Amino acid sequence: xxxxxxxxxxxxxxxxxxxxxxxxxxxxxxxxxxxxxxxxxxxxxxxxxxxxxxxxxxxxxxxxxxxxxxxxxxxxxxxxxxxxxxxxxxxxxxxxxxxxxxxxxxxxxxxxxxxxxxxxxxxxxxxxxxxxxxxxxxxxxxxxxxxxxxxxxxxxxxxxxxxxxxxxxxxxxxxxxxxxxxxxxxxxxxxxxxxxxxxxxxxxxxxxxxxxxxxxxxxxxxxxxxxxxxxxxxxxxxxxxxxxxxxxxxxxxxxxxxxxxxxxxxxxxxxxxxxxxxxxxx
Ligand SMILES: Cc1cc2nc3c(=O)[nH]c(=O)nc-3n(C[C@H](O)[C@H](O)[C@H](O)COP(=O)(O)OP(=O)(O)OC[C@H]3O[C@@H](n4cnc5c(N)ncnc54)[C@H](O)[C@@H]3O)c2cc1C
Ligand code: FES
Numbered sequence: 001x002x003x004x005x006x007x008x009x010x011x012x013x014x015x016x017x018x019x020x021x022x023x024x025x026x027x028x029x030x031x032x033x034x035x036x037x038x039x040x041x042x043x044x045x046x047x048x049x050x051x052x053x054x055x056x057x058x059x060x061x062x063x064x065x066x067x068x069x070x071x072x073x074x075x076x077x078x079x080x081x082x083x084x085x086x087x088x089x090x091x092x093x094x095x096x097x098x099x100x101x102x103x104x105x106x107x108x109x110x111x112x113x114x115x116x117x118x119x120x121x122x123x124x125x126x127x128x129x130x131x132x133x134x135x136x137x138x139x140x141x142x143x144x145x146x147x148x149x150x151x152x153x154x155x156x157x158x159x160x161x162x163x164x165x166x167x168x169x170x171x172x173x174x175x176x177x178x179x180x181x182x183x184x185x186x187x188x189x190x191x192x193x194x195x196x197x198x199x200x201x202x203x204x205x206x207x208x209x210x211x212x213x214x215x216x217x218x219x220x221x222x223x224x225x226x227x228x229x230x231x232x233x234x235x236x237x238x239x240x241x242x243x244x245x246x247x248x249x250x251x252x253x254x255x256x257x258x259x260x261x262x263x264x265x266x267x268x269x270x271x272x273x274x275x276x277x278x279x280x281x282x
Contacts, residue, residue: 001025003038003087006060008080012140016066016110017076018052023087024059026051031094032121033212033244036063037220039086040074047071048217048239050114050189051090061089064113064142070269091220092243095210099126100184104176105151106132106198108169108190112142114212115189123150127184130155130176134169134194138162170197183207188247192256199247209247213238213255230254 003023010017026036030051037046053062067076078084095118103122107115112133123129129150134157135141141163147154156164157172165172169190177183186209188198195211202209215227215238222240229238230251236242 001087003061003084005078005080005082005084008078011064011142014067014076015140016064016142018062018064018113019078020060020062021084021087022059023061023089024056026087026089027054027059027061028056030054030061030090032097032117033092033095034090035092035220035243036061036087036089037091037217038075038084038088040071040078040084042085044074045071046086046088046218046220047075048091048214048220050117050212052113052116053120054117064110066110070272088220092239093241095121095187095244097121097125101127102130102181102183103127104130104132104173104183104186106169106173106186106188106190106194107143108134108188108194109140110142111188111190111194111212112147115187116143116146118187118189118212119147120150122187128152132157132169132172132176134158134172134190136160168197169194170201173198174201177201177205177207185210186247187244188212192252192259195247196250196252196256199250199252203248210244211247211250212243213245213250214243214259215239215255216258229258 003021007020035048035050037048049063051061052064105115105119130153131147131151132155136159155172157169186202188195189212218224218226220239222237227238231245232249
């Protein structure tokens with residue numbers, strides 16, 4: 001189905017944008033952890049994006065995306081009022097949310113926005129939520145104010161020390177865990193190396209840890225095999241069995257290899273797109 005862009009906000013100009021889409025059929029069913037697959041034009045590639053928030057009353061969903069390649073660059077050229085011709089969802093298994101006490105939600109880069117819906121879901125279920133968020137520098141930090149509205153605590157880490165702890169999100173996470181109280185679950189969304197590092201912080205402490213795997217996806221319905229990953233020694237499809245899995249059982253080395261497989265092709269496509277755009281006078 002198509003979806004109209006109601007609002008577009010460049011959170012980090014030229015790099016990260018937030019769009020609110022009118023998609024009532026998705027907004028009514030969307031749960032934290034779900035994602036959509038969209039196409040920017042009829043022949044375009046299908047890309048997965050997390051539903052960062054959903055409002056059934058207004059029939060809207062929010063997406064936040066980092067401009068990394070051809071399709072996200074094309075998406076970022078659209079304006080308020082434009083229509084995205086193909087938006088499919090909600091897809092994936094929703095986050096398992098129940099009342100369990102203290103939950104720490106870790107987000108890195110654009111993953112902070114993807115983590116927002118999950119953190120909000122845990123808060124609405126009655127959990128005490130701590131957000132641990134990180135970015136290279138303060139100007140690149142997303143959703144600090146939004147998370148502060150319902151999180152008991154928002155811990156920040158920046159690589160350059162311009163805000164919060166100087167270092168990585170795992171440094172802020174370790175600091176939070178060392179202070180207690182006991183944490184029932186850690187949830188992490190962000191780049192694969194970050195999620196892997198979070199798993200290694202919580203493993204020796206025996207804290208249940210969930211990660212949302214951003215594998216390559218094509219159909220999003222378990223038919224193409226593009227999103228396969230190994231969890232607990234078994235092949236799983238991130239689109240239908242996930243995207244969330246037990247962080248301590250994910251084969252991260254394999255996941256990193258698979259993500260790197262298409263780098264050459266992706267770079268060539270982006271260069272071709274940039275040239276076309278220049279020729280068209282964009
Ligand atoms: C379930 C799921 C949810 C996602 N949610 C979001 C989201 O909310 N916001 C967001 O910005 N991105 C999200 N992603 C990643 C997003 O799908 C990719 O950034 C997008 O497909 C890139 O398309 P492209 O054509 O612009 O770039 P491409 O040309 O396909 O790729 C350019 C570069 O982007 C990186 N990349 C490509 N695909 C992925 C991927 N799946 N994960 C991580 N890096 C990738 C690689 O480094 C690659 O070299 C999600 C991925 C999955 C699987
Ligand atoms: S995206 Fe095709 S099987 Fe998961």
